[in-house]
Amino acid sequence: MTPRGPRGQRGSAVSFTGAVRTYGAVRAVDGVDLEIGYGETVALLGRNGAGKSTAIGLLLGLYEPDAGAVELFGAAPGQSVRAGRVGAMLQDARPVPRVTVGELVGFVASRYPAPMPLARALELAGIADLAGRRVDRLSGGQVQRVRFALALTGDPALLVLDEPTAALDVEARQAFWESMRTYARRGHTVLFSTHYLQEADAYADRIVVIDRGRIVADGTAEELRRAAGGNLVGVDRAGRDADDFAPLPGVRSVEVRGDRIRLRTDDSDATVVALAELGAIRGLEVTPASLDDAFLALTSPSLEAV
Numbered sequence: 456m457t458p459r460g461p462r463g464q465r466g467s468a469v470s471f472t473g474a475v476r477t478y479g480a481v482r483a484v485d486g487v488d489l490e491i492g493y494g495e496t497v498a499l500l501g502r503n504g505a506g507k508s509t510a511i512g513l514l515l516g517l518y519e520p521d522a523g524a525v526e527l528f529g530a531a532p533g534q535s536v537r538a539g540r541v542g543a544m545l546q547d548a549r550p551v552p553r554v555t556v557g558e559l560v561g562f563v564a565s566r567y568p569a570p571m572p573l574a575r576a577l578e579l580a581g582i583a584d585l586a587g588r589r590v591d592r593l594s595g596g597q598v599q600r601v602r603f604a605l606a607l608t609g610d611p612a613l614l615v616l617d618e619p620t621a622a623l624d625v626e627a628r629q630a631f632w633e634s635m636r637t638y639a640r641r642g643h644t645v646l647f648s649t650h651y652l653q654e655a656d657a658y659a660d661r662i663v664v665i666d667r668g669r670i671v672a673d674g675t676a677e678e679l680r681r682a683a684g685g686n687l688v689g690v691d692r693a694g695r696d697a698d699d700f701a702p703l704p705g706v707r708s709v710e711v712r713g714d715r716i717r718l719r720t721d722d723s724d725a726t727v728v729a730l731a732e733l734g735a736i737r738g739l740e741v742t743p744a745s746l747d748d749a750f751l752a753l754t755s756p757s758l759e760a761v
């Protein structure tokens with residue numbers, strides 16, 4: 456079915472088609488195809504240097520792709536940004552101005568065609584009590600929340616957040632995600648990048664894993680766990696080699712950990728039956744792969760001792 460936007464638009468909120476962005480020899484974004492429908496909350500997950508910020512820069516029209524195309528709401532990114540349809544919170548080290556929080560958010564709001572009321576933006580960002588405080592005298596976490604208010608204030612259809620919780624303590628982090636959820640529930644589209652798998656799992660409808668500029672997985676947390684090999688089966692090694700286990704049904708990878716063998720498998724039932732036939736079930740343990748396991752398997756195949 457063709458996705459429809461909140462005002463009945465067809466198509467995608469975000470569309471990357473074979474997008475490439477290079478820095479010299481580095482292909483920071485290397486042929487990305489990605490469609491994000493209206494109202495989806497998507498996490499962009501990747502290690503340091505995977506290409507998340509570069510992808511976000513392309514999406515916001517901060518720079519042009521060297522090849523391929525990027526569209527927002529069916530138009531060039533810059534056009535959608537200028538029309539006030541996008542709010543962004545970037546990793547930004549610019550010095551903060553010497554005005555109050557209320558003045559700053561109010562000023563930015565005044566530049567949008569249909570901003571949300573100032574009090575609403577401050578409340579959603581959890582900084583209603585900071586309205587009269589000077590921005591340059593706030594803590595790092597408070598400034599981060601001011602940035603969130605600035606991203607929200609134009610009441611954008613798409614919210615783009617680059618590692619939004621990096622400077623926040625646990626309590627502020629939870630409050631932040633609650634606000635983001637409230638916003639997303641109103642039918643808005645949200646794209647956020649993060650290193651925190653738990654955040655991606657808890658707050659996104661869909662997780663896109665990027666590695667060396669390429670999308671290596673795209674789906675729900677459950678689908679990612681399955682894509683990486685759904686279960687882990689552990690047994691005592693009992694003098695056997697890793698090679699004895701690799702051909703067993705369902706097995707994707709074999710890891711030796713001291714006296715234990717750990718098998719990543721797509722079909723743990725078939726693997727366990729085969730282990731039983733081999734007489735190798737001493738210390739048998741079957742556990743679902745965690746999202747961390749899936750992430751490591753998807754982004755660093757060289758670490759696996761297959």
Ligand SMILES: Nc1ncnc2c1ncn2[C@@H]1O[C@H](COP(=O)(O)OP(=O)(O)OP(=O)(O)O)[C@@H](O)[C@H]1O
Pocket residue numbers: 478481482483501502503504505506507508509510
């Ligand atoms: N302005 C630049 N000049 C040269 N190389 C760059 C530039 N910006 C990014 N890169 C390189 O492009 C690759 C992708 O970087 P990017 O910042 O997009 O990754 P990231 O996933 O956002 O990383 P992090 O999680 O550390 O913020 C890296 O190899 C990085 O060194």
